[in-house]
Amino acid sequence: MTNDLLKYVLRRADSELVLGHRMSEWCGHGPELEEDIALINISLDHLGQSRSLYQYAAAVDGEAKTEDHYAFQRNERDFGNFLICELPNGHYGNTIARSFFYDVHSLLFYERLVHSADKTLAAIAEKSLKEVKYHFRHSAEWVIRLGDGTEESHAKMQEAIDEIWTYTGELLTDDELDIEMNKQGIGVLNSSLKDAWYNKVEAVLNEATLKIPEGAYFQTGGKSGIHTEHLGYLLAEMQYLPRQHPEATW
Amino acid sequence: MSEEQLQRDFQSKLDAEIRIEPKDWMPDDYRKTLIRQISQHAHSEIVGMLPEGNWITRAPSLRRKVALIAKVQDEAGHGLYLYSAMETLGEPRSKAIDDLHSGKAKYSSIFNYPTLTWADMGAIGWLVDGAAIQNQVPLCRTSYGPYARAMVRVCKEESFHQRQGYEIMMELAKGTPAQKAMAQDALNRWWWPSLMMFGPPDKDSKHTAQSMAWKIKRHTNDELRQAFVDKTVPQGEFIGLTFPDKDLKWNEEKGHYDFGDINWDEFYNVIKGNGPCNKERIKARRAAKENGAWVRDAAAAYAKKKQNKSTEKAA
Ligand SMILES: [Fe+2]
Ligand SMILES: [Fe+2]
Numbered sequence: 001m002t003n004d005l006l007k008y009v010l011r012r013a014d015s016e017l018v019l020g021h022r023m024s025e026w027c028g029h030g031p032e033l034e035e036d037i038a039l040i041n042i043s044l045d046h047l048g049q050s051r052s053l054y055q056y057a058a059a060v061d062g063e064a065k066t067e068d069h070y071a072f073q074r075n076e077r078d079f080g081n082f083l084i085c086e087l088p089n090g091h092y093g094n095t096i097a098r099s100f101f102y103d104v105h106s107l108l109f110y111e112r113l114v115h116s117a118d119k120t121l122a123a124i125a126e127k128s129l130k131e132v133k134y135h136f137r138h139s140a141e142w143v144i145r146l147g148d149g150t151e152e153s154h155a156k157m158q159e160a161i162d163e164i165w166t167y168t169g170e171l172l173t174d175d176e177l178d179i180e181m182n183k184q185g186i187g188v189l190n191s192s193l194k195d196a197w198y199n200k201v202e203a204v205l206n207e208a209t210l211k212i213p214e215g216a217y218f219q220t221g222g223k224s225g226i227h228t229e230h231l232g233y234l235l236a237e238m239q240y241l242p243r244q245h246p247e248a249t250w
Numbered sequence: 251m252s253e254e255q256l257q258r259d260f261q262s263k264l265d266a267e268i269r270i271e272p273k274d275w276m277p278d279d280y281r282k283t284l285i286r287q288i289s290q291h292a293h294s295e296i297v298g299m300l301p302e303g304n305w306i307t308r309a310p311s312l313r314r315k316v317a318l319i320a321k322v323q324d325e326a327g328h329g330l331y332l333y334s335a336m337e338t339l340g341e342p343r344s345k346a347i348d349d350l351h352s353g354k355a356k357y358s359s360i361f362n363y364p365t366l367t368w369a370d371m372g373a374i375g376w377l378v379d380g381a382a383i384q385n386q387v388p389l390c391r392t393s394y395g396p397y398a399r400a401m402v403r404v405c406k407e408e409s410f411h412q413r414q415g416y417e418i419m420m421e422l423a424k425g426t427p428a429q430k431a432m433a434q435d436a437l438n439r440w441w442w443p444s445l446m447m448f449g450p451p452d453k454d455s456k457h458t459a460q461s462m463a464w465k466i467k468r469h470t471n472d473e474l475r476q477a478f479v480d481k482t483v484p485q486g487e488f489i490g491l492t493f494p495d496k497d498l499k500w501n502e503e504k505g506h507y508d509f510g511d512i513n514w515d516e517f518y519n520v521i522k523g524n525g526p527c528n529k530e531r532i533k534a535r536r537a538a539k540e541n542g543a544w545v546r547d548a549a550a551a552y553a554k555k556k557q558n559k560s561t562e563k564a565a
Contacts, residue, residue, distance in 0.1 A: 031542025
């Protein structure tokens with residue numbers, strides 16, 4: 001039970017950390033100064049959520065672990081984040097598409113998680129939900145602007161949506177752990193979010209004059225630690241200092 | 251009103267320490283000086299995001315990562331307030347940015363040095379933000395209202411950055427031998443460039459006298475530099491680091507530290523564009539602008555479509 005909860009908390013934390021890390025890569029390179037600030041804000045929210053979850057994981061774990069242990073001392077195969085979170089930033093449209101699909105999921109997920117029987121998770125969900133509402137508004141507005149902006153932006157946005165679509169299936173399926181945690185009243189079934197997710201996505205894409213991709217083959221593996229080739233590089237960069245100086249505190 | 255009368259009014263406001271506001275008459279050169287100074291300052295905030303941004307993905311703990319990102323975000327905010335203050339003088343942000351990208355406008359030369367290790371995040375916060383505070387606190391009383399008000403907000407955050415940087419250095423200095431060496435190396439590399447941040451010595455500074463008369467500047471470059479040295483040296487000694495200057499020592503008689511000669515050749519070279527990272531910094535800023543062009547165009551096109559639709563509805 002403790003082990004299940006730990007794993008469940010960690011993989012959500014991993015998603016927030018990895019996506020927050022990716023978004024922080026935009027810092028200083030955004031399409032305009034105001035957007036730089038918005039992206040940094042969102043990145044900070046994701047990282048803040050990951051920290052709350054890692055800190056809770058450390059409490060559940062009970063082996064005198066810290067948030068930094070989970071972020072910096074685990075290997076590629078230990079990370080349980082959704083694949084979509086680790087995809088490289090690409091151009092601004094790619095980044096927005098990635099966030100948009102994830103944000104819709106987060107919004108629905110946290111809306112349900114606030115009712116979790118686990119009081120800590122419920123509290124984290126409540127706090128996160130406020131932030132995620134803003135993330136969703138930000139990414140959805142940009143999907144619409146870019147989709148219904150110029151011919152060039154429309155083409156770029158459609159391409160981004162099509163490319164990333166294959167990573168959305170994972171957001172809406174359950175593995176044994178999801179099912180178990182839901183049975184205990186702690187977790188949320190991703191499959192239960194499916195209809196609402198499609199409706200929200202469809203509404204935004206319609207307004208953006210974009211087409212819902214038809215591809216029905218979805219990549220999976222993130223939750224069981226089978227990642228894309230991108231994650232290894234992200235972790236190598238992120239973890240190098242604490243690993244190079246195992247004795248050090250910072 | 252005659253030009254002379256306007257000039258007299260302007261001067262009497264300065265004498266009475268009354269702020270000059272955007273709608274007030276001001277001499278052309280006063281306006282130009284302010285535009286130059288505020289835009290340089292804004293550009294420094296924005297270019298300054300790059301050397302520290304360089305370590306965001308490698309920050310060694312989650313707490314440090316979040317603090318560093320938040321700091322760089324503050325700098326973006328400073329850039330925004332300052333560009334807004336500049337725009338009240340009639341200079342559009344887009345023009346100022348074009349001048350930065352073409353090399354016509356300057357920014358603080360310190361940001362043309364590379365950030366090589368994590369300790370540089372400490373050294374920059376402690377020394378570079380520290381020097382910035384020394385320069386900027388008096389600007390909270392500068393004669394131009396919007397600039398002074400922007401600086402009040404900026405200074406609050408800069409002093410937070412300075413403490414955060416010093417804390418990074420302190421942690422490293424009391425850490426493992428490798429960490430301590432990293433901290434010392436960063437101090438060695440950033441010390442002299444930080445002293446150059448105050449600009450050329452008073453005897454060679456072509457703008458200082460006029461800027462002081464206009465109460466844009468309140469202290470000379472050398473006064474500010476001395477105050478910075480006096481404040482910073484004990485902080486470094488306190489955490490067991492040494493300064494890369496054999497002439498640095500307390501002068502009891504003057505009540506100040508004496509310090510060695512600054513390499514002004516290096517300073518002028520970096521200003522001319524020959525610093526280690528000048529080209530990369532401007533290239534990064536240009537790339538951000540060019541890569542974002544389609545995004546800004548799309549946002550503008552979409553806003554226009556929206557507007558047309560709402561005027562159609564209204565009609
Ligand atoms: Fe700043
Ligand atoms: Fe700062």
